[in-house]
Amino acid sequence: MKTRKFSILTLCAILAVPVCAQDLDFTGKTLDERIGYSNNNNEDSIKIGRSNVALFQQSLTSQDWAGAYTNYSWLMKNAPYAVNGIYTQGPVMFYYLIQGEQNKEKKLQYFNEMMSLFDTREKNINVINTFANTTSTLGDVLSVKADYYNWTAPNVEGSGYTLNKSYANYRQAITMINEKGGREIPGTVLQNFFMTSDAMYKSAPNTLREQYLQDYLDSKDACEKMLQLAKEAKSAGENEKADKLLNDYDGPLALIEKMFAESGAADSAQIVNIYTKKFDTYKEDISKLNSALTVMANNDCDNSDIYYQYAEAAYAIQPTYTSAIGLAQKAQQANEAEKMLEYYEKALELSSSDANRGIICLNISNSLIKSKSYTGALTYAERAIGYNADLAGKAYLKEANVYAQLGQYNEAVDFCSKAATADIAVSGTANRLKENIQRVQANQAANDRARKEYEAYMARKKAEEDFWTHGVKK
Secondary structure: OHHHHHHHHHHHHHHOOOOOHHHOOOOOOOHHHHHHHOOOOOHHHHHHHHHHHHHHHHHHHOOOHHHHHHHHHHHHHHOOOOOOHHHHOHHHHHHHHHHHOOOHHHHHHHHHHHHHHHHHHHHOHHHHHOOOOOOOOHHHHHHHHHHHHHHHHHHOOOOOOOHHHHHHHHHHHHHHHHHHOOOOOOHHHHHHHHHHHHHHHHHOHHHHHHHHHHHHHHHHHHHHHHHHHHHHHHHOOOHHHHHHHHHHHHHHHHHHHHHHHHHOOOOHHHHHHHHHHHHHHHOOOHHHHHHHHHHHHHOOOOOOHHHHHHHHHHHHHOOOHHHHHHHHHHHHHOOOHHHHHHHHHHHHHOOOOHHHHHHHHHHHHHHHHHOOOHHHHHHHHHHHHHHOHHHHHHHHHHHHHHHHHOOOHHHHHHHHHHHHHHOHHHHHHHHHHHHHHHHHHHHHHHHHHHHHHHHHHHHHHHHHHHHHHHOOOO
C-alpha cells in the first residue's frame, strides 16, 4: 500500500502544472510575474516563492540535497514556472538523494518524482523555453532523461528497470535529435548509449549482432561528425570551441572503438551468415542493401560472395559509389584488373562534387588496403588530397596504415604525425596508432637485440667447443 501512496503523490506532482500549459508564453515576464501566475499574484506567495528560488539555488551550490528538495517541492506545487533550474538542476538533486537514501520506499519515491519531472518538462517544453536562458529541444530533454534513468534505475528496487528500456530511451533520444534537431548529441550520451547496446549484445549475441553492428556505426559516425566540426572550428580560428569538441568526442570515440574491438561482434563468418539469411528479404530494398554493404565493408566481409551479391543487387536498383566499390572488389577478386579500375572510376563518377570524390577515394584506398594492394591504396589516398585538401589528415592516416602493414614503421610514424598535425578530427586516432606502432618498434628492437645476443652467445659457445674438441679457437 505504501508504494501506491507514493505513486499517488507523484501523480499530484505532475498535475500541479496546468494541463493547458502549452498555450502559455512567459517571454519578457519577470520572476515575480512567473511566480504569481500560479497563485493569482498573491503578494505573500510571491515573496515566499522568491525565497524558495534563492534557497533552492543556495542548497544546490552547498550540495544540501534535502534542503534543495524542500524548496523544489514548494516550487513545483506553487510556482512551476519560476525558474528553468527546477527542470535542469532537479534531476541532479534527485540523483544524489537517491544515492544517499537507504530507505527503499523513499528511494523509489525520489526515482518516481524524478521521472515525473522529466515527463512534465517534456509536456511543457515550449512554455519553459519562453523563459529559459538556454532553450532545449525534445531530443535534448530525452537524452538527459535516458542518462538519469540509466544511472539510477538499476539501483532502485521497484523501478522496473530493464536493459531494453534503457536502450529504448537512448535510441528514442538520438532518433529525435537526428530527425527534429537538438543542440547536438553529447559525446557522453553516445558513449552511454553504446555501452548499453554492448551490454544488450552480450546478453544475446546471436540475436542482436546486426543491431549492435548498426549501433556501432551510428555512434562512431556521430562522434566523427562532431570531430569534423572541431576541425572546421580550428580552421576558423575558434580554438576554444575546437578544443572543447575534441575533448567531448575523442574520448567517447576511443571507448566505443575499444569496446567494439573487444566485443567479438566483428566476426566475419557470423556477419556473413546474418546477411546471407537476410538477402532474399533485403534484395529489393536499396536502403537495406546499402546499409548491409556498409556494415560488411567495415567488418572485413567485403571479400565474401554475399557482399558481392548485395553490391550487384544494389547497383542494379540504383548505382551508388558503395555498390560500385563492391563490384570493383569482386572484379579484383577475379583478377579482372581492367574491370576493377572501371568500377572504381565509376564510383568517382557517381559523385557530383570533388569533396565527395575525395571521400570516395579514401573508401577505395581502404578497400585496397584490405586486399593488400598497397601501391593502389597509397595512390588513391593521394588522389583524395587532390580532390579535397581538407582530407589530408584522413589520407595521411590511410598511408600510415599502409606503411605499418608493410613493416615500414618509421614512415608509418611520420604519416601519423602528419595526420595529427593536418586534422584535429583524426588527431586522437593518429596519436593512438602512433603509440601502438612505437610499441611494436620497441618490442621489435628488443627482440632484435635479444636475437643478436643469442647468436653471439652461440658463436662463442661453438668457438669454445671447437677449441676443446679440436684445439682450435676462432
